[in-house]
Amino acid sequence: MFFIKNVRYKSILDIENLIIPDHKITCIVGESGSGKTTLLKLFNKMISSDGGEILYNEQSLANINAITLRRKVVMLSQNPSIFKGSIRDNLLIGLKFAEKSLAADDKLYEILKMVHLNKGLDEDTENMSGGEKQRLALGRVLLLDPECFLLDEPSSALDEDTEHLIIEKIVQYSKANNKTLIMVTHSKKAADTFADYIVEMRNGRVISQREV
Amino acid sequence: MDKVVDLQIWQMAAAYVFVLLLLFIVRRRGINREKEIIISTFRMTIQLILTGYILVYLFEKPNPFFTILVILIMEIFSIYNIIKRVKEKLSSRLKKIIAFSMIIGTTTSLLFFILIVVNVSPWYDPRYFIPIAGMLIGNAMTGISLGVTKLIDGMYAQRNLIETSLMLGATPEASCKPVVDGAFDSAILPTINSMVGMGIVFLPGMMTGQILSGTSPVTAIEYQIAIMLGILGSVALTVILFVQLGYKTFFNSESQLVFADK
Numbered sequence: 246m247f248f249i250k251n252v253r254y255k256s257i258l259d260i261e262n263l264i265i266p267d268h269k270i271t272c273i274v275g276e277s278g279s280g281k282t283t284l285l286k287l288f289n290k291m292i293s294s295d296g297g298e299i300l301y302n303e304q305s306l307a308n309i310n311a312i313t314l315r316r317k318v319v320m321l322s323q324n325p326s327i328f329k330g331s332i333r334d335n336l337l338i339g340l341k342f343a344e345k346s347l348a349a350d351d352k353l354y355e356i357l358k359m360v361h362l363n364k365g366l367d368e369d370t371e372n373m374s375g376g377e378k379q380r381l382a383l384g385r386v387l388l389l390d391p392e393c394f395l396l397d398e399p400s401s402a403l404d405e406d407t408e409h410l411i412i413e414k415i416v417q418y419s420k421a422n423n424k425t426l427i428m429v430t431h432s433k434k435a436a437d438t439f440a441d442y443i444v445e446m447r448n449g450r451v452i453s454q455r456e457v
Numbered sequence: 458m459d460k461v462v463d464l465q466i467w468q469m470a471a472a473y474v475f476v477l478l479l480l481f482i483v484r485r486r487g488i489n490r491e492k493e494i495i496i497s498t499f500r501m502t503i504q505l506i507l508t509g510y511i512l513v514y515l516f517e518k519p520n521p522f523f524t525i526l527v528i529l530i531m532e533i534f535s536i537y538n539i540i541k542r543v544k545e546k547l548s549s550r551l552k553k554i555i556a557f558s559m560i561i562g563t564t565t566s567l568l569f570f571i572l573i574v575v576n577v578s579p580w581y582d583p584r585y586f587i588p589i590a591g592m593l594i595g596n597a598m599t600g601i602s603l604g605v606t607k608l609i610d611g612m613y614a615q616r617n618l619i620e621t622s623l624m625l626g627a628t629p630e631a632s633c634k635p636v637v638d639g640a641f642d643s644a645i646l647p648t649i650n651s652m653v654g655m656g657i658v659f660l661p662g663m664m665t666g667q668i669l670s671g672t673s674p675v676t677a678i679e680y681q682i683a684i685m686l687g688i689l690g691s692v693a694l695t696v697i698l699f700v701q702l703g704y705k706t707f708f709n710s711e712s713q714l715v716f717a718d719k
């Protein structure tokens with residue numbers, strides 16, 4: 246659970262109060278430039294606030310080592326990089342970075358299936374489309390199996406049907422495994438369908454937060 | 458081969474015909490470089506003449522204090538030169554790391570070379586110490602300049618890749634490994650490549666100088682091989698120190714990327 250009190254970040258964010266519930270699906274909505282990405286980066290200490298306090302499971306982020314935190318609260322950025330090499334390389338690199346034990350091919354295929362990527366593990370990533378790369382990056386994050394996911398518009402490069410399918414998969418997975426899922430989405434429909442909790446932002450402020 | 462031809466003044470002057478030729482070419486073609494050509498010719502001449510007299514003086518009265526002083530001046534000059542030569546803006550932390558890597562990298566390889574490879578006695582004999590130091594420091598300077606440029610450019614160009622890695626839980630070191638390795642590789646590559654053509658495509662300056670001034674080519678070659686290896690070591694040591702410490706200046710204590718303001 247994240248708990249935010251009087252957090253400011255430069256002149257970009259100014260949030261008095263925000264609670265993100267545990268083991269729930271939270272969607273963050275708001276127009277472009279309203280500070281959604283910046284907020285996610287605060288949650289896993291990619292940046293630190295200029296004032297106020299953020300708690301994760303009752304512990305102040307100031308007292309949690311950034312790398313330890315990022316291995317529990319994994320973020321998928323809006324435009325994640327794909328590394329040179331094969332699909333397998335790209336899936337495993339997350340586990341290597343996080344210093345976790347590597348996964349067998351069965352597991353990797355299971356992940357590819359989850360993100361609707363019908364490809365071989367040895368295929369090169371060079372010629373993949375934007376949407377395929379986005380799904381691969383999502384698979385890489387799912388494979389890490391963290392306590393909490395921060396997904397920043399994970400389906401922006403996908404068509405509406407695929408988007409719906411994939412978000413549904415992630416949501417099912419999160420619920421089945423008791424994960425906390427925080428997802429920025431431009432799709433009002435996705436938020437209405439899947440969210441347990443909706444946070445709406447405008448101009449760097451939270452203008453509403455509510456259970457659905 | 459028995460008598461070295463000492464150049465007369467008029468012979469030296471004749472060599473400047475090459476500069477006139479270059480000036481003629483750039484003027485005819487309207488390339489705006491005359492000022493730089495004249496200034497650099499002038500500086501080269503004055504600096505070498507002064508250095509010549511200083512070396513004569515130092516060689517006549519070997520003194521450890523003066524030898525160390527000369528090395529120190531070389532180090533300071535080369536560090537200043539690197540900082541000036543690199544176009545990218547450098548944070549003060551990065552400048553300190555450049556200085557540290559240059560000093561530690563070159564003195565370590567210099568001492569090894571002087572004390573173990575050549576085994577000079579006394580150790581501070583300026584006839585050996587100064588020219589060898591010049592070559593090791595000069596090449597390390599070129600190497601590290603390349604390394605600095607490549608590291609900074611790489612950090613900016615690969616920023617998204619580094620961020621992606623950090624978000625997956627990577628340590629700063631793991632997230633920057635491609636950039637750091639790339640910078641190291643491009644900084645040592647010219648030195649490695651220069652060994653390939655050695656003796657076939659060109660005779661290196663030091664060896665040419667020795668042969669012209671009467672040393673047996675075999676001795677000149679022995680020294681050349683040793684000094685090439687010394688240069689390789691000095692470049693490698695300096696650059697690895699620099700890149701290994703340098704990438705850290707792009708992170709704060711919370712493992713967050715921080716870029717010096719552009």
Ligand SMILES: Nc1ncnc2c1ncn2[C@@H]1O[C@H](COP(=O)(O)OP(=O)(O)O)[C@@H](O)[C@H]1O
Binds near residue numbers: 275
């Ligand atoms: N590193 C930065 N430095 C300065 N301003 C930034 C930085 N990152 C984002 N911004 C600005 O902060 C605001 C919020 O950005 P962002 O969090 O990316 O919004 P969203 O994800 O909701 O589109 C925007 O006005 C953006 O221009």
Ligand SMILES: [Mg+2]
Binds near residue numbers: 281282283323397
């Ligand atoms: Mg955004």
